Amino acid sequence: MPSRVYLDWNATTPLRAEARAAMLAAYELIGNPSSVHAEGRQARRLVEDARAVLAAAVGALPRNVVFTSTGTEANALALSPGLRGPSGRPVERLLVSAVEHASVLAGGRFPADRIGQIRVTRSGVVDLGHLEALLRDGPPALVSIMAANNETGALQPVTDVAGIVHGAGGLLHVDAIQALGKTPFDIKVIGADLATFSAHKIGGPKGVGALVVADGVAGLEPVLRGGGQELNRRAGTENVAGIAGFGASVRVARQALPEDAERMATLRDRLENGIRSMAGATVFSDDIRRLPNTVLFTAPGLKAETAVIGFDLEGIAVSSGSACSSGKVQPSHVLSAMGYDPTVAQGAVRLSLGWSTEPDDINRTLEAWRKLGNTLLKG
Secondary structure (H helix, E strand, O other): OOOOEEOEOOOOOOOOHHHHHHHHHHHOOOOOOOOOOHHHHHHHHHHHHHHHHHHHHHOOOHHHEEEEOOHHHHHHHHOOOOOEOOOOOEOOEEEEEOOOOHHHHOOOOOOHHHEEEEOEOOOOOEOHHHHHHHHHOOOOEEEEEEOEOOOOOEEOOHHHHHHHHHHOOOEEEEEOOOOOOOOOOOHHHHOOOEEEEEHHHOOOOOOOEEEEEOOOOEOOOOOOOOOOHHHHOOOOOOOHHHHHHHHHHHHHHHHHHHHHHHHHHHHHHHHHHHHHOOOOOEEOOOOOOEOOOEEEEEOOOOOHHHHHHHHHHOOEEOEOOOHHHOOOOOOOHHHHHOOOOHHHHOOOEEEEOOOOOOHHHHHHHHHHHHHHHHHHOOO
């Protein structure tokens, strides 16, 4: 049988060889990174080296990087009532865009009556006018906007959002989990006050995330309390091997970004052109800036669950949306927020590419789509 084609990189990525090597080396160390003896200092060095690598990659200071178990935990840590910026006024409410990841829509530690939603346009971009109106009507807010949508690939105008939020005395959290390694991201250039990341989206191991806090932001309260690790911001012994793998994957992804992004965009465009060539297929958010690797599409009469199974039987791994929502028979909340009918949202299939995607993978995918389209869209 021919090898399978993997086009679900937004769900998770293969472990990079560099990350695997860093993790294997870390597994040889026996010390606890909080111990002061030589064995502990060896483990601590790996953690701090990774912290410095991630900080440099996103324009932050190493002391402002907090390692967590996942991106979801990092988001929960970031969404904290009482955060304060330079003005010293604490945020009292949370505003999130309607297309955020489930871990942000859940609101972190904000009570439900202190959470509001920001509308998005038909293209999936934050409605800046609605954001301004929400900020005018109430106390200082923490605003959470993802840099890149995990389903459509849409890039949000986070720099514009930052200006609006700061002008209203608020703070901005950016979920950059899908953006890292695919598009440039610098917390200072963008103007974000907090940003979150996840290792397994860039070739690192599953089960490691990070929160980065800008200088001048105070009031972050830990979710996990105990031994005081991560400068008292996240208790629990650090996952030394996972963090080492995270650092290695960040280093490689940062170096490869320009070349990888250009190559993936070329393959994505060819994939989209082939998809559109039959059955009246529609590609979502194709009229705005997107990630170079993401295609979310549908066609009249297409059922996403059936299509995903059909692609799988053809040896191609795709998804019907966020991996966190897979297996749930419900329309994409992202497309619903963009104003699409539930029947359209139920037919959306996501294809996401990565650094090892080859032209032949695109050929095989388009061949499978022609076969499936003729079968699934009859009549």
